[in-house]
Amino acid sequence: MKVLGKDNSYKLMLLVVRRSFVVCFVLLAVLAGPYGHADDGALAIISNSKGAPAEMSMSEIKTVFKGERQRWSDGTKVVIALMKTTTTSGSTTAQKLYGMSSQELNRFWLGLVFQGKAKAPKFFASESDLKDYVRATPGAIGVIGLTSLGDGKSILIDGNKSF
16 A cells, blocks of 8 residues: 655645536536526516417517506506515616616616606516506506416517516
């Protein structure tokens, strides 16, 4: 049996530590993958059964969510429901739908409201509360994470369930 010298034992220990870190990072990435970014930030649009159409283009969706459209084609008033920008879904909505940071989205809506151009959206801390509100409010439209969609009424966006 060969006895390792002081330099060799240090190199062996360093090699074991490095490999342990690599294995830990790989396991962490594999295990956190499906949970860390629920469905990679895919969002869905939900609506009340009264008002919004069953399918819209992304440009129509953006027009509605930027407060540029006040009424649906049947005359029902548009009511916007969003997740608070401090939530993961709210931050993702700000980025993907509005092309803004959370802070920019808050300033955007403050500006519209103070100028009298639009009514502020209703903000929620939980997706289940947002879904309940949209379900109970005629003309309401909201954004939630795709994994929270369930069996409620969703709007197809350019033929897709999510964006």
